[in-house]
Amino acid sequence: MRQILTAKQLRAAEQRVFDAEPDVDLMGRAAQAVARVTDAVVPTGTVLVAVGQGNNGGDGLFAAARLAAHRPVLVWLAMGSAHEAGLEAAVVAGAQEVDAVGAIKALAECSVVVDAVTGLGSRPGLPAEVETFAAACQAQGVPVVAVDLPSGLGADDARVHPSFQADHTVTFGAPKPCHVLNPAASRCGVLHVADIGIDAEPTMLRAAEESDIAAWWPVPGARSDKYSRGVLVLDTGSESYPGAALLSCAGALHVGAGMVRYAGRAPSGLIMSRFPSVVIGDGRAEATVLGSGWGDRDNAESRVEWAKLHQLPAVVDADALYSLPSGRLDGWLLTPHAGELARILGCTRAHVESQPLECVREVARTTGAAVLLKGATQYVAELSGRVTIAVPGPAWTARAGSGDVLAGICGALLASGLPAWKAGVLGASIQAMTAARNPGPYTPDELSARMPAVIAELAAAR
Numbered sequence: 467m468r469q470i471l472t473a474k475q476l477r478a479a480e481q482r483v484f485d486a487e488p489d490v491d492l493m494g495r496a497a498q499a500v501a502r503v504t505d506a507v508v509p510t511g512t513v514l515v516a517v518g519q520g521n522n523g524g525d526g527l528f529a530a531a532r533l534a535a536h537r538p539v540l541v542w543l544a545m546g547s548a549h550e551a552g553l554e555a556a557v558v559a560g561a562q563e564v565d566a567v568g569a570i571k572a573l574a575e576c577s578v579v580v581d582a583v584t585g586l587g588s589r590p591g592l593p594a595e596v597e598t599f600a601a602a603c604q605a606q607g608v609p610v611v612a613v614d615l616p617s618g619l620g621a622d623d624a625r626v627h628p629s630f631q632a633d634h635t636v637t638f639g640a641p642k643p644c645h646v647l648n649p650a651a652s653r654c655g656v657l658h659v660a661d662i663g664i665d666a667e668p669t670m671l672r673a674a675e676e677s678d679i680a681a682w683w684p685v686p687g688a689r690s691d692k693y694s695r696g697v698l699v700l701d702t703g704s705e706s707y708p709g710a711a712l713l714s715c716a717g718a719l720h721v722g723a724g725m726v727r728y729a730g731r732a733p734s735g736l737i738m739s740r741f742p743s744v745v746i747g748d749g750r751a752e753a754t755v756l757g758s759g760w761g762d763r764d765n766a767e768s769r770v771e772w773a774k775l776h777q778l779p780a781v782v783d784a785d786a787l788y789s790l791p792s793g794r795l796d797g798w799l800l801t802p803h804a805g806e807l808a809r810i811l812g813c814t815r816a817h818v819e820s821q822p823l824e825c826v827r828e829v830a831r832t833t834g835a836a837v838l839l840k841g842a843t844q845y846v847a848e849l850s851g852r853v854t855i856a857v858p859g860p861a862w863t864a865r866a867g868s869g870d871v872l873a874g875i876c877g878a879l880l881a882s883g884l885p886a887w888k889a890g891v892l893g894a895s896i897q898a899m900t901a902a903r904n905p906g907p908y909t910p911d912e913l914s915a916r917m918p919a920v921i922a923e924l925a926a927a928r
């Protein structure tokens with residue numbers, strides 16, 4: 467599990483290191499990591515380092531000094547002034563200074579650019595000259611290694627602003643929100659988290675890794691049976707949208723539900739012809755899935771209320787999200803995408819996309835349910851405010867039907883006895899990991915049929 471630190475938290479962690487060891491050379495360690503990654507990414511040719519006036523620029527200049535020992539290095543002081551000791555070290559080591567015009571011209575002969583204009587102290591956006599330079603790097607296809615974060619992004623911000631488009635980003639101690647929240651994360655390229663001696667304490671924002679998914683996956687034991695593995699009731703689909711019923715069945719069955727009952731309005735013959743192990747009708751169950759493919763249903767509210775009355779943990783998806791009962795929904799999992807979350811909150815989709823953490827936390831706080839916000843980055847918020855980001859995957863899953871499968875997956879995991887937040891993180895992650903291992907435009911049901919192989923791989927790795 468990776469802890470994600472805001473700029474303020476990272477600075478506080480740095481301060482603790484300085485308090486314990488006042489002479490510690492964190493900048494030297496950061497520079498070493500930047501030089502190492504730059505050499506690994508592009509081992510030969512000229513390095514052009516774009517330098518700002520703060521400590522991010524200092525990292526860049528000390529990295530320039532290291533690199534100048536064995537390859538040509540140019541430095542551009544993009545903001546006029548720069549970290550004095552860093553500049554001296556770079557010049558002594560043989561780095562040559564260029565101005566703005568020289569920097570753009572030099573791109574034709576450079577093999578790599580190091581972006582050290584701004585880091586944790588970055589205000590969103592770039593001065594015009596730097597923005598032009600960043601665009602020229604991209605237009606000319608020169609690889610960019612960003613120091614700490616692509617200059618122009620805000621460290622704690624999910625949004626994109628005029629910024630460098632990095633191929634690699636070397637950050638220190640722990641990832642910051644901009645490294646993991648999309649669309650900002652899409653500007654970072656490959657993320658390298660360098661250990662420079664800063665400890666990341668547990669925070670309210672963290673990112674799950676594949677090793678967590680393997681450790682948490684509910685693998686059946688010698689004494690498991692269909693009931694102990696969990697019975698799931700699916701009330702999904704409708705006459706208008708029978709496909710949603712099939713997709714939720716596919717999701718639940720392919721992640722190992724002990725038993726699936728189907729109690730929705732899609733034709734039962736259709737379900738049986740595709741999934742003969744499904745039992746038709748309500749009955750004893752450990753969890754339910756409500757809403758996927760309901761459309762405009764007449765008894766939406768009473769059906770959701772029914773689950774609450776029977777204390778049946780529910781995955782609430784799609785149309786059922788607008789029929790939430792009053793009172794706390796402990797143990798439930800809501801699975802909105804950004805548009806649905808916006809409608810629940812009465813705000814715009816653009817607001818949810820620019821403030822995803824605040825929005826997902828708000829719904830978890832007001833309902834008591836865990837909330838899985840689906841999208842390019844998938845967040846699971848708990849009542850406490852803690853947010854766990856699911857393992858990311860490729861954009862192939864961004865298509866109709868993926869959410870119906872995901873609801874079935876999460877329902878099966880909820881029925882197995884996992885807490886709602888964990889069911890959400892595991893469900894979103896297994897779908898993403900399966901897509902990552904099977905790149906291509908597989909339909910959501912085809913992809914779900916590939917999940918058992920991934921789960922077997924995870925189980926074997928434990």
Ligand SMILES: NC(=O)C1=CN([C@@H]2O[C@H](COP(=O)(O)OP(=O)(O)OC[C@H]3O[C@@H](n4cnc5c(N)ncnc54)[C@H](O)[C@@H]3O)[C@@H](O)[C@H]2O)[C@@H](O)CC1
Nearest residue numbers: 492493496519520521522584585586587588589591593614
């Ligand atoms: N504090 C420490 O001990 C360490 C800091 N480190 C580095 O220090 C960085 C933070 O340094 P600073 O706090 O000096 O902040 P930065 O160097 O990130 O930026 C601050 C400077 O940039 C200017 N600036 C901010 N936004 C701008 C924008 N959009 N366009 C142009 N100029 C802008 C500010 O006016 C200020 O002069 C980290 O990102 C990291 O790279 C590392 O050396 C590790 C250790």
Ligand SMILES: [K+]
Nearest residue numbers: 581584615617
């Ligand atoms: K930077």
